[in-house]
Amino acid sequence: MDLGFSEEQEMLRTTARDFLDNECPKSLVKEMAEDEKGYTTELWKEMAELGWMGLTIPEEYDGMGMTFLDLVILLEEMGRACLPGPFFSTVVLGGYTILEAGSEEQKKELLPKISAGDLILTLALTEPSGSYEPDAITVKATPKNGEYVISGTKLFVPDANVADYLICVARTKEGASPEDGITLFLVDAKGPGITTTLLKTIAGDKQCEVVFEDVKVPKGNILGELDKGWGVVEKVLAKATVALCAQMVGGAQAALEMSVNYAKERVQFGRPIGSFQAIQHYCANMLTDVDGSKFITYEAAWKISEGLPATMEVSMAKAWVSEAYRRVTLLGHQIHGGIGFCMDHDMPLYFKRSKAAEPTFGDADFHREMVAKQLGL
Amino acid sequence: MDFSFTEEEERFRAEVRAFLDQEVTEEFHQELEERGETEFSREFTKKLAQKGWLAMAWPKEYGGGGATMMEQLIFSEEIGYHHAPTGGHRQGINLIGPCLIVHGTEEQKREYLPAITAGEVVWCQGFSEPNAGSDLASLQCRAVEDGDYYVIDGQKTWTTNAHRADWCHLLARTDPDAPRHRGISYFLIDMKSPGISVRPLINMLASHDFNEVFLDGVRVPKENILGEKNRGWYVSQTTLSFERSGIAIPAGAKRNLELLVEYAKETKRNGAPLAQDPIVRHKLAEMAVDIEVNRMIAYRVAWMQHQGLIPVYEASMSKLFGTELIKRLGDIGMQILGLFGPLERGSRWAPLRGRIARACQFSLGGTIAMGSSEIMKNIIATRGLELPREPRP
Numbered sequence: 001m002d003l004g005f006s007e008e009q010e011m012l013r014t015t016a017r018d019f020l021d022n023e024c025p026k027s028l029v030k031e032m033a034e035d036e037k038g039y040t041t042e043l044w045k046e047m048a049e050l051g052w053m054g055l056t057i058p059e060e061y062d063g064m065g066m067t068f069l070d071l072v073i074l075l076e077e078m079g080r081a082c083l084p085g086p087f088f089s090t091v092v093l094g095g096y097t098i099l100e101a102g103s104e105e106q107k108k109e110l111l112p113k114i115s116a117g118d119l120i121l122t123l124a125l126t127e128p129s130g131s132y133e134p135d136a137i138t139v140k141a142t143p144k145n146g147e148y149v150i151s152g153t154k155l156f157v158p159d160a161n162v163a164d165y166l167i168c169v170a171r172t173k174e175g176a177s178p179e180d181g182i183t184l185f186l187v188d189a190k191g192p193g194i195t196t197t198l199l200k201t202i203a204g205d206k207q208c209e210v211v212f213e214d215v216k217v218p219k220g221n222i223l224g225e226l227d228k229g230w231g232v233v234e235k236v237l238a239k240a241t242v243a244l245c246a247q248m249v250g251g252a253q254a255a256l257e258m259s260v261n262y263a264k265e266r267v268q269f270g271r272p273i274g275s276f277q278a279i280q281h282y283c284a285n286m287l288t289d290v291d292g293s294k295f296i297t298y299e300a301a302w303k304i305s306e307g308l309p310a311t312m313e314v315s316m317a318k319a320w321v322s323e324a325y326r327r328v329t330l331l332g333h334q335i336h337g338g339i340g341f342c343m344d345h346d347m348p349l350y351f352k353r354s355k356a357a358e359p360t361f362g363d364a365d366f367h368r369e370m371v372a373k374q375l376g377l
Numbered sequence: 378m379d380f381s382f383t384e385e386e387e388r389f390r391a392e393v394r395a396f397l398d399q400e401v402t403e404e405f406h407q408e409l410e411e412r413g414e415t416e417f418s419r420e421f422t423k424k425l426a427q428k429g430w431l432a433m434a435w436p437k438e439y440g441g442g443g444a445t446m447m448e449q450l451i452f453s454e455e456i457g458y459h460h461a462p463t464g465g466h467r468q469g470i471n472l473i474g475p476c477l478i479v480h481g482t483e484e485q486k487r488e489y490l491p492a493i494t495a496g497e498v499v500w501c502q503g504f505s506e507p508n509a510g511s512d513l514a515s516l517q518c519r520a521v522e523d524g525d526y527y528v529i530d531g532q533k534t535w536t537t538n539a540h541r542a543d544w545c546h547l548l549a550r551t552d553p554d555a556p557r558h559r560g561i562s563y564f565l566i567d568m569k570s571p572g573i574s575v576r577p578l579i580n581m582l583a584s585h586d587f588n589e590v591f592l593d594g595v596r597v598p599k600e601n602i603l604g605e606k607n608r609g610w611y612v613s614q615t616t617l618s619f620e621r622s623g624i625a626i627p628a629g630a631k632r633n634l635e636l637l638v639e640y641a642k643e644t645k646r647n648g649a650p651l652a653q654d655p656i657v658r659h660k661l662a663e664m665a666v667d668i669e670v671n672r673m674i675a676y677r678v679a680w681m682q683h684q685g686l687i688p689v690y691e692a693s694m695s696k697l698f699g700t701e702l703i704k705r706l707g708d709i710g711m712q713i714l715g716l717f718g719p720l721e722r723g724s725r726w727a728p729l730r731g732r733i734a735r736a737c738q739f740s741l742g743g744t745i746a747m748g749s750s751e752i753m754k755n756i757i758a759t760r761g762l763e764l765p766r767e768p769r770p
Contacts, residue, residue: 001379001380001381001382001447001676001680001683002378002379002680003378003380003676003677003680003681004378004680004684005378069378260762260764263764264763264764264765271765271768272764272765274758274764274765275764275765275766275767275768276767277751277754277755277767279764280754280755280758280759280764280767281751281754281755281758283757283758283762283764284697284753284754284755284757284758284761284762285754287690287694287757287758287761287762288674288694288697288698288757291674291677291691291694292670292673292674292698295670295673295674295676295677296666296669296670296673298378298380299380299669299673302378302379302380303380313669316665316666316669316670319662319663319666320666320667320670365659368658368659368662368663368666369655369658369659369662370662371662371665371666372658372659372661372662375638375661375662375665376638376642377638377641377642377652377657377658377661377662
């Protein structure tokens, strides 16, 4: 057993923290929340130069060949910095889908471009039903003249507004089970028949409605096997869920530190409010939630990194972290008092992100049901 | 990072588990309950000694097994999972033994340690007093020098196993004029000494585990002071390298959760198995998640110790998390059992032999004993987060 990080991993964290402290100040985060695109090309290029986009892409595809656990460290720091932009969509949702399902040709074509920061991807999975279950996939892909024609509406698609390609999870067959008959298509995001509308959200993250109207896609753009796409989605979702937990952990850590620092500085009744037990106990609760979130996330990430079965651990992590992050930001606001309720303050950035992350890839209730199944109930 | 155990560690776990499966059976629990010794068994303690596991954590030169921290963690986890009784040795092995190893004279070590490692003597702890609970340093029990003896007068309370113990390790004030922490000494007292009387305190489970202990002119030889006079507080703060993870709590909770899962699968209510009720599923899953988080928080403590790091607030967090968790589990268990929940063992209708009803009631003590949840939070806040201490009058 080794519950610590390696020297290389600590170095990755330090590099990421220093870089993001300098290049991603909260002023930029707030600016990007209002910005149509939601990220700056300069920052995107710099991140690519650091090798971040290709961190876990194998070296043969111009990546750095590091592990999922390494990526978790980077994502934690991104969550801490509230980094805006399509990193998660491109690297986690796009990159892992291609790694998992892509043919050798597709990998050779796409992965080096991701590594270089020349390609932005996202996964068009959920629909207006707002469900992550396979029976929620109703967007249809119909074969016609040697290609496929996709029609229907995808909703809550992150960063579709800036993506080069969408990976569309579509129904190609009414199979015996809901899982059967789902296929993944690589779709040109700017192609004819696609209408992308940015949704206005509390966190200023770029979620989109994407309407497909008779969008023609060549057969060669299928990722993985025809009708057998759901297995890929499940594997990618497992990674994405833990990856999101990592971002949430970073955010929770930042909210904790901000609140504790404030409690040490803010004086009322002639002493720092952090010397009052009520505030101390809030802070102790926050630290307990943050520490618990870290280790339950690392455990799941480690299992995934080692290629071990992790269904139970992934769901336990998301069930716990979803609620812990919320509790941490709520207590953080309580400690900050009125000032934290102001638009200009940094606390709302974390609260809003916690609310956005909670339902993403399934909320705590969804994952508790997964745990119940794993318990044999 | 690596969350796995080595093959050798897994083999050790299997060996411990096989032994406990054989020894800590339903019949064994029943027998202890009938004797009123739910948490206590001299025979079991001796069996652990024979296996060489009792003092496995101690250095070899003091009769210990020199086990690694990971082995200790595994052992504690299995003991917790099996709800095995530890009252016969907890004080001796985890508290007074290590204090003796650090602060004892050669004579004291020779005199006391072998009996502890052999599981032959039972120790009790004379710390708490009616007016010294969380604020232990305000204790008033007095020890006054008289020739070759100290004469001790005062009262101790919440003294677990005082009615079964052979010896008591006790804090008493030796300098009433010194600052609170600097006028306390640490004594080793034979429970058969004249002037000691023990009065039972029956807990809310109708079980006799702790006591009030009255000391009326008890004469203790001077060589029975541990460490220097007036340095007793600091002796009591000795944290040796024995395992402090608190893993036994989530491990025991895991066992109870498994029993509740089985119960939910087997029990029909309103015509359908409880396991199909979404609320029941949700509650049990929530506990499974909490238990896993608890396990990680506990593992961290042992791992830090394994690395030679000293846990600062991490052990307090584990204690806080675990004891609060078993309260929630007890509560949820009772909700799931419904009208059958409050039935006690002995009734043919009692589900799981009344185990959940016991666990639920027992859990109320966990967040109070050995440092209340509030004290744990103070420690996490002031040591873990370096928040300023509350000014004290």
